[in-house]
Amino acid sequence: MRKPIIAGNWKMNNTIKQGESLVSDILGKDLSRDVEVVICVPFTFLDRASKLVTGTQIKLGAQNMHWEEKGAYTGEISPVMLNEIKVEYVIIGHSERRQYFNETDETVNKKIKSALTYNLTPIVCVGESLEERENGKYKELIESQVTKAFEGITKEDAVKTVIAYEPIWAIGTGKTASSEQAEEICALIRSILEKLYDADTSQKIRVLYGGSVKPDNIKELMNMENIDGALVGGASLKANDFVQLVNYKLEE
């Protein structure tokens, strides 16, 4: 059984003060024990957040990292630095990083390998643009992104990763992929993993959906066989919404 994950991606939102208040609001509510709860916060808040969530059910993630341990890479943060403040997850290859910060399939691959070396769980993002969806090439694109991301990664390491399917056209637009569209690609990702590794490995890897996930569409998405959770942007910034997502099973 794959344990569901609800991961919040705060993106470039919240000062330390605002972050403290959001974390304390989330921790003030009951969270389903059946779900792995992750918040991926800005670098400036990681250290403080780490202290706030220690001993609670919330796990901490970063939104990016460099693949090297240290060196002359102005402005970058290394996996060792994330280890030091007990970060457990790291988002790799988010479409916003691919689009605005020159992230490529090659750098994504290097970062995944490095994250695994330093015992960080990579949340590897893949997804197509509206143009790619409309010209019908999106399945090839997903296959290429997944294949390149996992190049040279053993199956023992692959099972430690999490993949997030985030269609770019559904991010922050309020336009969710239908649960059938999301399931189609999450199932495709699993079949690509089966080709790259084997059926057993592909069944162990958790595949999340991301893109305008809200309390009113979470249940339908989570009912899908190949969707193991959600990577959530906007709705993770509101304690009530985020907690409702985590408690999707309880709130019948």
Ligand SMILES: O=C(CO)COP(=O)(O)O
């Ligand atoms: O990019 C996302 C999560 O990484 C999705 O963002 P929204 O939930 O705001 O659409």
